[in-house]
Amino acid sequence: MKRIRTHWRLLVIAVAGAAAGLFLLTLPAPEQVAAQPRTPEPDVLAAQAAAGDPDAPGPTQPIPFSHAWHAGKYEIECLYCHTGTDRSAAAGVPSVELCMGCHSQFQYAQDENGESLEPDGLKTLKQYWENKEPIPWKQIHRLPEHVQFRHNRHVAAGVECQTCHGPVEEMDKLHLTEDTVWWPWLLPSQKLEMGWCIQCHRENEASQDCLVCHY
Ligand code: HEC
Ligand code: HEC
Ligand code: HEC
Numbered sequence: 001m002k003r004i005r006t007h008w009r010l011l012v013i014a015v016a017g018a019a020a021g022l023f024l025l026t027l028p029a030p031e032q033v034a035a036q037p038r039t040p041e042p043d044v045l046a047a048q049a050a051a052g053d054p055d056a057p058g059p060t061q062p063i064p065f066s067h068a069w070h071a072g073k074y075e076i077e078c079l080y081c082h083t084g085t086d087r088s089a090a091a092g093v094p095s096v097e098l099c100m101g102c103h104s105q106f107q108y109a110q111d112e113n114g115e116s117l118e119p120d121g122l123k124t125l126k127q128y129w130e131n132k133e134p135i136p137w138k139q140i141h142r143l144p145e146h147v148q149f150r151h152n153r154h155v156a157a158g159v160e161c162q163t164c165h166g167p168v169e170e171m172d173k174l175h176l177t178e179d180t181v182w183w184p185w186l187l188p189s190q191k192l193e194m195g196w197c198i199q200c201h202r203e204n205e206a207s208q209d210c211l212v213c214h215y
């Protein structure tokens with residue numbers, strides 16, 4: 001009897017799911033949304049300029065991509081773009097396909113001179129897409145070959161991205177942040193240095209065995 005009820009429940013869920021699917025089909029198709037030309041949001045050009053500012057700390061990237069805009073204002077989850085972080089050693093940087101999942105839906109209006117209002121960074125993004133080329137993002141965090149670091153171990157232990165990478169969701173242009181822990185000799189250690197790893201491992205009773213981090 002209990003078994004049968006469970007089956008009934010599954011059936012109800014399936015029917016509800018199908019109904020929700022049908023409802024989604026009645027919404028305007030992406031093509032129709034895209035057909036409405038868009039003017040960029042008021043702050044988007046400022047975010048783009050700050051992300052591409054050559055004088056701000058950090059390497060200038062091939063596309064002025066703002067984390068403050070995407071992860072801050074739009075609250076897109078870190079793991080949506082850095083999908084490997086909780087599963088594998090490397091966090092990875094998103095593919096052009098993932099960016100285009102959103103950006104292929106936006107079409108931009110023209111100004112009175114017939115110039116597209118599309119932000120320049122998005123024009124560059126679409127060039128990579130059309131040429132089927134990956135975006136050559138410049139890497140910011142890179143440990144030497146002899147060190148082993150695994151994201152998933154840290155994410156599983158509940159260490160926040162921001163503890164190691166700083167307030168990413170407030171940064172237009174990404175850069176290596178300084179450690180905020182001051183050492184007895186009053187110099188902050190630079191992140192990614194061995195002392196930085198050891199300091200936190202000591203505080204959290206994680207392993208300090210040389211062979212855990214070194215092959
Ligand atoms: C979940 C949806 C979404 C995804 C995924 C996404 N974006 Fe965006 N992005 C937006 C929205 C919304 C805007 C604002 C557009 C506007 O106002 O017209 C924007 C703005 C931008 C801008 C202009 C502002 C800035 O940050 O300089 C650039 C450049 C950009 N995106 C590049 C990218 C790249 C590169 C990727 C992939 C790594 C990406 N986007 C992924 C939604 C997304
Ligand atoms: C819409 C996609 C997107 C989202 C959401 C996003 N990122 Fe990123 N992230 C990127 C792209 C593209 C790059 C490479 C360009 C750059 O460095 O700005 C990057 C680079 C990074 C880097 C530097 C990688 C290196 O080269 O060392 C870190 C660290 C990072 N992201 C952390 C985060 C954190 C933490 C969050 C959430 C608060 C987040 N990201 C949300 C797309 C995203
Ligand atoms: C305990 C510190 C720590 C935490 C927590 C952490 N990272 Fe990292 N991250 C690093 C280090 C160290 C590197 C350099 C790794 C290397 O060179 O092998 C790195 C590299 C990266 C990169 C560069 C690409 C790559 O795969 O090497 C991205 C993107 C990134 N982290 C995103 C994130 C995101 C998103 C989170 C949260 C889900 C996060 N990190 C949590 C320390 C951390």
Ligand code: HEC
Nearest residue numbers: 148149153157159163192196197200201204206207212213
């Ligand atoms: C903000 C704190 C913090 C920082 C910084 C940090 N770690 Fe960790 N790490 C931890 C914690 C907590 C664990 C324990 C995870 C567990 O118990 O599974 C851990 C576990 C590990 C492990 C797995 C240990 C094992 O027993 O298998 C390795 C390897 C490691 N960290 C390497 C590094 C390296 C390399 C760095 C510096 C580039 C670093 N960690 C920086 C907190 C940190």
Ligand code: HEC
Nearest residue numbers: 143144147192193194195197198201207208209210212213
């Ligand atoms: C929690 C991780 C971790 C542990 C444990 C650890 N190291 Fe390291 N070690 C690193 C990182 C990260 C680097 C690279 C960054 C740097 O050079 O500061 C490094 C670099 C080194 C270097 C090269 C320094 C240089 O200037 O090139 C030596 C030698 C070294 N470690 C020896 C050791 C010995 C010996 C132990 C055990 C007593 C040990 N490490 C334990 C993370 C660790």
